Amino acid sequence: MKIPLLFLLLSLFLLALAAKWSPVIAQDEPEAVLDTMGRQLYSTATYYILPANSGMAGGLNFESTQNGTCPFVVIQDEDQESDGLPLSFSPVNPTEEIIHVSTDHNIRFAIETSLPQPTVWSLEGLDESTNTFSVDTCGSIGNPGRGTLSNWFTIERYDDNYKLVFCPTVCDFCRPVCGELGIVIQDGIRHLAMRSGLEPLEIKFKRA
Numbered sequence: 001m002k003i004p005l006l007f008l009l010l011s012l013f014l015l016a017l018a019a020k021w022s023p024v025i026a027q028d029e030p031e032a033v034l035d036t037m038g039r040q041l042y043s044t045a046t047y048y049i050l051p052a053n054s055g056m057a058g059g060l061n062f063e064s065t066q067n068g069t070c071p072f073v074v075i076q077d078e079d080q081e082s083d084g085l086p087l088s089f090s091p092v093n094p095t096e097e098i099i100h101v102s103t104d105h106n107i108r109f110a111i112e113t114s115l116p117q118p119t120v121w122s123l124e125g126l127d128e129s130t131n132t133f134s135v136d137t138c139g140s141i142g143n144p145g146r147g148t149l150s151n152w153f154t155i156e157r158y159d160d161n162y163k164l165v166f167c168p169t170v171c172d173f174c175r176p177v178c179g180e181l182g183i184v185i186q187d188g189i190r191h192l193a194m195r196s197g198l199e200p201l202e203i204k205f206k207r208a
Helices: 002-021 146-151
Strands: 047-051 060-064 072-076 087-091 105-109 133-136 154-158 161-166 179-186 189-194 203-207
Touching (some): 161 203
Antiparallel strands (some): 047 203, 072 133, 133 189, 154 161
């Protein structure tokens, strides 16, 4: 009887050891964002953000403003033939090169100018007169946390295309106001903004 008992104890020990050291099945990685040619977006490349439905307006650009604390806000070109300015995306994980949906990113206009000027997107504070949060270009790259909360945006699937969302997860104890980015027209300018009930701008990505 000793041998079967020893065999049983050894079997139970091996089962317990296997359960303890069995690898945890990794969660599925969010799907990669694709451009208009069906290719993955990369942090090392630049892209135009275009409206998915042509005929309304063009790509994204920035405009100087006298309001707020930042001199530039993100707008949509009125000219439907315009691609706007190229942009780049920096994932919250700086070692990640592929751009995925449902992942925090910094977004910046990838332009070179003779004068230094801010180009990284950031969500401005609430304009109580219009109940709107505009997107400006006074953000910064990296350093995820409470101090940079307004600088992080995600790309989400929207039907067969995409939309931009502000709902950063870079601060565990922060409770940001979340929402989808759409177009708000003020003084004839098509501002990229966030507002309750605003229809999201359906977008696609074209490699620059």
